[in-house]
Amino acid sequence: MKVLVLPGDGIGPEITAATLDVLGAADRRLGLGLSFEVRDIGLASLATDGTTLPASVLERVPEVDGTLLGPVSHYEYPPREEGGINPSAALRTTFELFANVRPCRSREDLSILRKPMDLVIVRENTEGFYSDRNMFAGTGEFMPDPDLALSVRKVSARGSARVARAAFELARGRRGKVTAVHKANVLKLSDGLFLREVRAVAQEFPDVELEELIVDAAAALLVRDPARFDVLVTTNMFGDILSDEASELSGSLGLGGSINAGHDVCVGQAQHGSAPDIAGQGVANPASLILSAAMLLDWRGRRDGNDALVAGAQLVTRAVDSVLDNPATRTADVGGTLGTEAFAGAVSESITGLPAGAR
Secondary structure, eight states: OEEEEEOOSTTHHHHHHHHHHHHHHHHHHHOOOOEEEEOOOHHHHHHHHSSSSOHHHHHHGGGSSEEEEOOOOGGGSOOGGGTOOOHHHHHHHHTTOOEEEEEEEOOTTTOSSOSOOEEEEEEEOSOBTOTTTSOSSSOSEEEEETTEEEEOOBOOHHHHHHHHHHHHHHHHTTTSEEEEEEOTTTSTTHHHHHHHHHHHHHTTOTTSEEEEEEHHHHHHHHHHOGGGOSEEEEOHHHHHHHHHHHHHHHTOGGGOOOEEEOSSOEEEEOSSOOOGGGTTSSOOOOHHHHHHHHHHHHHHHHHHTOHHHHHHHHHHHHHHHHHHTSGGGSBGGGTOOBOHHHHHHHHHHHHHHSOSSOO
């Protein structure tokens, strides 16, 4: 499996290096055949190539088996005409990475709720209110005059149906329940269209239960009764907010893995940002990117029928879990003392010692 590695900005290079160390340990243990092509993006490539996303990098994405993207400081980039392109948004739109998949699972003493949680949020990734991805030309947010700002929300039948299908396929391999989160009581046309397509897709999956829930109630029930959820599917902005909420409730945003998947391309990406305030200090928690890399292996393995890659993903995930179970081997953001490199070392050591076949 050839992986294109884009370290990004801020803490990105540090947590990416840590993640590659862990993947290397899994490769040595199971013989996964991993290889890595590391390319600069973000502020590094802006300095050398005049753009935060060189065309030569973008061209490589569909040619490799998966891409690992570190966090980016896109808010520091110059205007697009001066080379400032948000790599995350560009990858999602260019390759139609329509499903942002974010698992959230509570861990013994890290969850602030002390309640069981094991859910996945599948967020539509290419439409919605986000102005950087919902227009063919121009932007979905504009100001007719200095005192008036307008935003356009895009919801299509095609976009809704394909993300719904991804959610139902995922639920079929889990506990068999999909919750469609919406605001159709107010956004009758756009969320009404979303629900119409979800219901149509549900007919293809008679073995999977469909529940419909207004976003206000979903946000509350994530706190009150997270165990009721299996797979949630929703539009872009709702999914962005709810997945961050669920990750924090389950322990920390720094512990949440994430992939952005299309039909043929998948990008593993940490849920958190580039944290420039702690960049270079060696204290960043690499768990989110490590778990995202594991999800990337799992996506490719299931797509290609490669059981070794699926086993590698499971091994990496279990190793992260075992390290986080011990307060002495956690990073500072979750109450421990380890730095980035030491945490990755502990995960790699766990990979070496864990039984390869157990889940």
